[in-house]
Amino acid sequence: HSFPTRRSSDLVFIAIVIVFFIKIFKKQTYDTYYKFYGILALVVGVVFILISPPFMGSDEKTHFSRIYEISDGHLITQPQGEVGILATMPRSINKAYTGFDDENKSFDGHISYADIPDRLSIPLNKDNMLNYCACNSTNYFGASLYSPFQYIPHLVGVETGKILNLGPTWILYLTRLCNLVAFVILTMIAIKLLPKFKLAAMLILLSPVVLSGATTASADGITNAWIFLFIAYLINIIYNKKTVGTIEKSILFLLTFFVAMCKIVYFPIIFLAFLIPKKQFKNTKDNYLFKGLLIAFALIFSLGWLYIASLFLDSNSATSVAQKAFVFSHPIEFMFMVIRTYANYIDLDILNLFFGNQMYHWSLKVYPLFSIIYVFTIVLSLFTEKANFNLSKTAKGIIIAIILMIIILISTALFVQNGVGTNGGLIGGIQARYFIPLCLLSLLLVRVKKVKVSTNCIFSIFMFLYCPAILTILLKFIYLT
Numbered sequence: 160h161s162f163p164t165r166r167s168s169d170l171v172f173i174a175i176v177i178v179f180f181i182k183i184f185k186k187q188t189y190d191t192y193y194k195f196y197g198i199l200a201l202v203v204g205v206v207f208i209l210i211s212p213p214f215m216g217s218d219e220k221t222h223f224s225r226i227y228e229i230s231d232g233h234l235i236t237q238p239q240g241e242v243g244i245l246a247t248m249p250r251s252i253n254k255a256y257t258g259f260d261d262e263n264k265s266f267d268g269h270i271s272y273a274d275i276p277d278r279l280s281i282p283l284n285k286d287n288m289l290n291y292c293a294c295n296s297t298n299y300f301g302a303s304l305y306s307p308f309q310y311i312p313h314l315v316g317v318e319t320g321k322i323l324n325l326g327p328t329w330i331l332y333l334t335r336l337c338n339l340v341a342f343v344i345l346t347m348i349a350i351k352l353l354p355k356f357k358l359a360a361m362l363i364l365l366s367p368v369v370l371s372g373a374t375t376a377s378a379d380g381i382t383n384a385w386i387f388l389f390i391a392y393l394i395n396i397i398y399n400k401k402t403v404g405t406i407e408k409s410i411l412f413l414l415t416f417f418v419a420m421c422k423i424v425y426f427p428i429i430f431l432a433f434l435i436p437k438k439q440f441k442n443t444k445d446n447y448l449f450k451g452l453l454i455a456f457a458l459i460f461s462l463g464w465l466y467i468a469s470l471f472l473d474s475n476s477a478t479s480v481a482q483k484a485f486v487f488s489h490p491i492e493f494m495f496m497v498i499r500t501y502a503n504y505i506d507l508d509i510l511n512l513f514f515g516n517q518m519y520h521w522s523l524k525v526y527p528l529f530s531i532i533y534v535f536t537i538v539l540s541l542f543t544e545k546a547n548f549n550l551s552k553t554a555k556g557i558i559i560a561i562i563l564m565i566i567i568l569i570s571t572a573l574f575v576q577n578g579v580g581t582n583g584g585l586i587g588g589i590q591a592r593y594f595i596p597l598c599l600l601s602l603l604l605v606r607v608k609k610v611k612v613s614t615n616c617i618f619s620i621f622m623f624l625y626c627p628a629i630l631t632i633l634l635k636f637i638y639l640t
Contacts, residue, residue, distance in 0.1 A: 230317045319336075389418050513537065540614075
């Protein structure tokens with residue numbers, strides 16, 4: 160078949176943009192990486208916003224339902240036992256999901272690029288409400304387990320859309336944009352603060368998996384951003400041997416609050432505070448008092464929301480109650496289940512970590528070679544500088560313990576919520592994107608000797624890998640619909 164002119168022009172345009180950014184990158188210094196990253200993340204992020212159809216991000220319909228619910232003042236979703244979940248919202252949102260006025264239509268269907276004009280024309284009609292617990296048996300608000308604080312940027316988009324009386328699909332696009340802007344601001348600050356491995360951090364944060372979470376109505380992007388900022392700020396204090404004064408303590412408490420209010424599975428990140436040496440405090444008492452208060456502060460908010468979320472989950476799933484009981488009554492058997500699960504899924508986790516089939520809720524088909532090259536490029540970028548964070552063996556042991564705790568907590572959460580799959584009793588729902596924060600955390604363990612690898616070469620390879628990334632999304636949602 161002849162290659163269509165339109166596709167050829169798209170390829171040429173993408174190539175020109177990629178070459179343009181490569182040329183700009185060559186002029187950057189190590190200290191200006193964060194500025195370049197911010198511009199590139201915004202440009203590529205807007206492309207992702209525009210080329211992915213509305214509500215087709217991973218769990219995007221569920222997240223958008225949660226965001227709109229919060230915008231109406233319902234910070235906690237009200238469970239209704241066997242009836243379902245009480246979430247009353249405009250009927251038009253259900254139509255934007257399904258394309259039908261019929262409230263009993265499932266909103267889990269595919270939305271193609273050709274469907275967008277019709278979805279954009281749907282008005283909000285805020286007064287025509289629908290009780291979502293009375294319709295659509297597939298309408299499970301899993302995002303109700305997320306705290307409202309993870310959606311602050313998204314809420315700006317929703318409230319702006321309400322004020323302008325935009326339709327639900329237009330509101331979604333505003334929500335995506337606000338999510339992206341907040342993500343870029345937080346991660347720009349983090350890259351500026353990070354003393355080492357700025358290029359590797361940039362490549363991780365610019366990867367399609369991370370940006371897809373930051374350009375949809377998902378909480379993943381903001382979660383990754385807060386965790387990365389917490390890590391970068393804390394390591395900056397340690398590396399530059401700053402005295403931990405009132406300002407530093409206040410910032411750490413603020414960052415701790417947002418990390419604690421993200422997914423409970425990432426709570427162990429807070430224990431990184433123990434890496435700060437005693438000599439950076441006024442005295443021994445100040446050291447122990449600050450770290451103790453910080454952990455207690457994080458526990459109160461994190462466990463407090465976990466308690467609320469557990470009530471919601473238990474009242475809507477009798478199975479989850481039994482599965483929680485199994486974890487506590489059969490800990491050894493559960494640990495073997497975790498080991499079996501990752502032994503079977505490790506190849507999928509690697510292939511889907513930065514770019515793979517799990518993007519946009521398993522909508523894409525990505526050749527494994529591209530994902531392998533992504534991983535290889537990011538690893539190779541570590542060798543562009545002779546660097547390490549000069550952490551002690553004890554500190555590295557704490558980091559490894561934190562990583563293992565997070566893996567176990569992710570596994571436990573998925574087991575309680577999803578149970579086991581049909582594949583040999585393995586834990587269901589494992590997705591590589593859940594481990595992005597561990598990639599950022601793992602940078603602290605890296606100790607490398609510089610080899611003759613050009614940063615320009617590494618970045619050029621990475622940028623050209625965006626051709627298949629963007630074209631894969633285009634082919635799926637535009638040309639093949």
